[in-house]
Amino acid sequence: MDEVFAKLFSSNGLQVLVWMDLDSDEDETVVHQVTQIDGMQSDMAYRFSGESQSEDALTAFEKYTQEHADEYTKSIIKLLGQGEP
Numbered sequence: 001m002d003e004v005f006a007k008l009f010s011s012n013g014l015q016v017l018v019w020m021d022l023d024s025d026e027d028e029t030v031v032h033q034v035t036q037i038d039g040m041q042s043d044m045a046y047r048f049s050g051e052s053q054s055e056d057a058l059t060a061f062e063k064y065t066q067e068h069a070d071e072y073t074k075s076i077i078k079l080l081g082q083g084e085p
Contacts, residue, residue, distance in 0.1 A: 007061075009069035011035075012077060016069040020061050023047075029057035033064070033072055042076050 006019035017034045031046045048057040 007064065009066055011066070011069040012073040014073045014076075016072060018061065018064050018069075020057055029053045031057050031061050031064070033069070035073060035076060037076060037080060037082070040080070044072065 006017060009016040009018070014035045014037060017032075019032055021030045021032065022028075023030050026047070026049075028047045028049045030048070032043055033045075034041060034043045036042075046057075046060055048054075048060070050056075
Protein backbone atom coordinates (compact mmCIF):
# COMPACT_ATOMS: atom_id res chain seq x y z
CA MET A 1 0.00 0.00 0.00
CA ASP A 2 1.23 3.50 -0.81
CA GLU A 3 1.99 5.80 2.09
CA VAL A 4 -0.26 8.86 2.23
CA PHE A 5 1.70 11.93 3.27
CA ALA A 6 -0.61 14.72 2.05
CA LYS A 7 -4.31 15.64 1.94
CA LEU A 8 -6.07 18.41 0.01
CA PHE A 9 -9.29 20.05 1.18
CA SER A 10 -11.55 22.68 -0.40
CA SER A 11 -12.86 25.09 2.23
CA ASN A 12 -14.60 28.47 2.12
CA GLY A 13 -13.39 29.12 -1.42
CA LEU A 14 -9.80 28.20 -0.54
CA GLN A 15 -7.70 25.06 -0.74
CA VAL A 16 -5.91 23.64 2.30
CA LEU A 17 -2.94 21.35 1.83
CA VAL A 18 -1.97 19.23 4.84
CA TRP A 19 1.23 17.18 4.85
CA MET A 20 3.77 15.51 7.10
CA ASP A 21 7.50 16.14 7.00
CA LEU A 22 10.55 15.04 8.97
CA ASP A 23 12.71 17.99 10.01
CA SER A 24 16.04 16.23 10.54
CA ASP A 25 17.79 19.48 11.54
CA GLU A 26 15.45 19.87 14.51
CA ASP A 27 14.80 16.13 15.06
CA GLU A 28 11.07 16.75 14.78
CA THR A 29 8.16 15.48 12.72
CA VAL A 30 6.01 18.32 11.43
CA VAL A 31 2.40 18.41 10.23
CA HIS A 32 1.78 21.49 8.05
CA GLN A 33 -1.52 23.05 7.03
CA VAL A 34 -1.16 25.61 4.25
CA THR A 35 -3.49 27.89 2.32
CA GLN A 36 -3.17 30.95 0.09
CA ILE A 37 -5.43 33.99 0.06
CA ASP A 38 -4.91 37.18 -1.94
CA GLY A 39 -1.31 36.23 -2.74
CA MET A 40 -0.41 35.53 0.89
CA GLN A 41 0.53 32.04 2.04
CA SER A 42 -0.28 30.87 5.56
CA ASP A 43 1.57 27.82 6.90
CA MET A 44 0.64 26.64 10.37
CA ALA A 45 2.94 23.86 11.57
CA TYR A 46 2.43 21.41 14.41
CA ARG A 47 5.80 20.13 15.64
CA PHE A 48 6.25 16.79 17.37
CA SER A 49 9.44 15.67 19.11
CA GLY A 50 10.53 12.94 21.48
CA GLU A 51 10.32 9.17 21.39
CA SER A 52 6.80 8.99 19.98
CA GLN A 53 7.07 11.93 17.55
CA SER A 54 6.36 9.88 14.44
CA GLU A 55 3.31 8.16 15.92
CA ASP A 56 1.97 11.41 17.41
CA ALA A 57 2.39 13.27 14.12
CA LEU A 58 0.79 10.43 12.16
CA THR A 59 -2.17 10.41 14.55
CA ALA A 60 -2.64 14.17 14.17
CA PHE A 61 -2.36 13.88 10.38
CA GLU A 62 -4.83 11.00 10.15
CA LYS A 63 -7.35 12.80 12.39
CA TYR A 64 -7.23 16.03 10.33
CA THR A 65 -10.67 16.41 8.73
CA GLN A 66 -12.76 18.77 6.64
CA GLU A 67 -13.93 20.41 9.87
CA HIS A 68 -10.32 21.29 10.77
CA ALA A 69 -9.76 22.78 7.32
CA ASP A 70 -12.97 24.83 7.68
CA GLU A 71 -11.89 26.23 11.05
CA TYR A 72 -8.42 27.03 9.70
CA THR A 73 -9.72 28.93 6.68
CA LYS A 74 -12.31 30.79 8.78
CA SER A 75 -9.57 31.99 11.13
CA ILE A 76 -7.35 33.11 8.22
CA ILE A 77 -10.22 34.95 6.53
CA LYS A 78 -11.08 36.75 9.79
CA LEU A 79 -7.43 37.53 10.53
CA LEU A 80 -7.07 39.24 7.16
CA GLY A 81 -10.28 41.21 7.60
CA GLN A 82 -11.94 39.49 4.66
CA GLY A 83 -15.30 39.25 6.49
CA GLU A 84 -17.20 36.11 7.41
CA PRO A 85 -16.81 33.05 5.18
